[in-house]
Amino acid sequence: MIIDKMKAWQNLCKAKDIVAILNRKHFQATYVENLEEAKKKVLGMLEEGASVAIGGSTTLSEMGLVEILRDGNYKFFDRYQDLPFDPDIVDIHRKSLTADFLLTGTNAITKKGELVNTDCTGNRVAPMIFGPKNVIIVAGVNKIVDCLEDAFQRIREIAPMNSKRIKHETPCTETGFCVDCDCKKRICNFTTIIHNGIKFEGRIRIVIIAEEIGY
Secondary structure, eight states: OHHHHHHHHHHHHHHHHHHHHHHHTTOEEEEESSHHHHHHHHHHHSOTTOEEEEOOOHHHHHTTHHHHHHHSSSEEEOTTSSSOIIIIIHHHHHHHTTOSEEEEOOSEEETTSOEEEEESSSTTHHHHHSSSSEEEEEEEGGGEESSHHHHHHHHHHHHHHHHHHTTOOOTHHHHSSOOOOOSTTOSOOEEEEEOOSOTTTTSEEEEEESSOOOO
């Protein structure tokens, strides 16, 4: 359909534009047209035998990367095992800080090239900032927003879906919208902004998918 073709063209334009912005902000960014190309790109960046951690991401789940890492020649810090959260999964989170590679998504990317993320435990946002030698971020064009205020608004809007997805009993899973709750299962506990990639240039690589992927 012509509408689909025009949407695909516009998404490709968005992807090219944000990649140029991110590269000016000292990230190593590139774009691909679809999820399958993104998977090939990410796997091409990984090194055989390397240690790999994953931050919670529906985009990476849709790519099937958990199964690939489990079956491949990697030392995989598998946070998706059926183990008690504390202490076993928490211990995996801690070890993930020493990984050669962190694969993750991002909640929002501003048109100034800022990466904005909110976490439940901090196991995703902490290693994005420091720890793993390499960070690979995969994001669809739906993550692009105008400014920080819009990034925070986007995070509030997707929080109920994320909370329901991971089966947390929070007020937003009942109301469908954020109520800025104060409960043990709250998933919005740690918010970070990565302004640029200049401190460790080349450490953060970003793959933009010219499609709307994930939350």
